[in-house]
Amino acid sequence: MENQKSRLTSSEITSLWTQYIQDTMSVCISKYVLAKVKDLEVYSLFEFTLELAEKHLHVLRDIFKAEKLDLPIGFTDKDVNLDAPPLFTDTFWLVYIHEMTMHGLAGYSISFSVSARKDIRDHYYQCNIDAMDLYNKSIEILISKGIYQRSPYFSKTERGHSITEWGYVMDLFGDKRQLNSMEAGNIYFNLKKSIAVKALVNGFKQVTKDKDIHSFMEECSHPASKNINIFSSLLQQENLQSPRLMDAEITNSDVAPFSDKLMVFHAGFLFHLATTYYAAAMITSMRIDVAGHCDASILRDLKTISSFGRIMIKKGWIEKLPRADDRKELS
Helix, strand or coil: CHHHHCCCCHHHHHHHHHHHHHHHHHHHHHHHHHHHCCCHHHHHHHHHHHHHHHHHHHHHHHHHHHCCCCCCCCCCHHHECCCCCCCECHHHHHHHHHHHHHHHHHHHHHHHHCCCCHHHHHHHHHHHHHHHHHHHHHHHHHHHCCCCCCCCCCCCCCCCCCCCCCHHHHCCCCCCCCCCHHHHHHHHHHHHHHHHHHHHHHHHHHHCCCHHHHHHHHHHHHHHHHHHHHHHHHHHCCCCCCCCCCHHHECCCCCCCECHHHHHHHHHHHHHHHHHHHHHHHHHCCCHHHHHHHHHHHHHHHHHHHHHHHHHHHHCCCCCCCCCCCHHHHC
């Protein structure tokens, strides 16, 4: 009873609001994929994805109704064209859902950690379990098909040693030390995400008829390509493998499967996430050149995010979050 008397905090409202929009987008994408894919395992995976999104939306609607809060608009059936030809291959969609599930795991963990009310914590506890189930299903299919790309192997382990020389961190001009496991792992992790984003925005660029949105997708593609080139080179310099590009997984369709609003939102959402991943890589990288490349990637992505905000406002696609009471107005 005490729990139900508690008002939702600003953090809880933000988490619920954001999840509602993202899950309505997930429903649109899953319905389209289910209408197009031929691979039975990928079909089953997206059936499960759609089931989870609809289950979460049911919970969210009940919470918003009980709290007398207006639901966000999010995305609807108007934002998906089920008659559009396939824009991406089944392989792309399999990799895509695996990458998106990792984003979901990170987001649900944060939402859980900033929630106080038990019913909200219970909801995000279950969301985390759902996302882990989806992650396990997706990675098992990727491995069984020989598609999953593992981060670089290190052939030996060393005894524990303390760092005693500044050259471990600061050597810019001499022979740089080899990447350590954390740096190589972070580079590979971010590369896989950049490669998926590049393919996604190039596909969107191919089908949009709006000049502003075409230019925005082009702007998204440029920093993604540059980041891929830079970080792939860092791995190749040390004879470590890079993940393969996914541009070949785009078909020749020129019919948009999604609304311009959904495509722009999706691209902007992924660039917002990218800055957090590059920031994490930057602060854990002890080679100053790697940290510098991460910093430059963040700046490039922030420029794209700025363009994302402008186009969303220009098109009237940004929904206002609930705001604090105006005490001056009330007094």
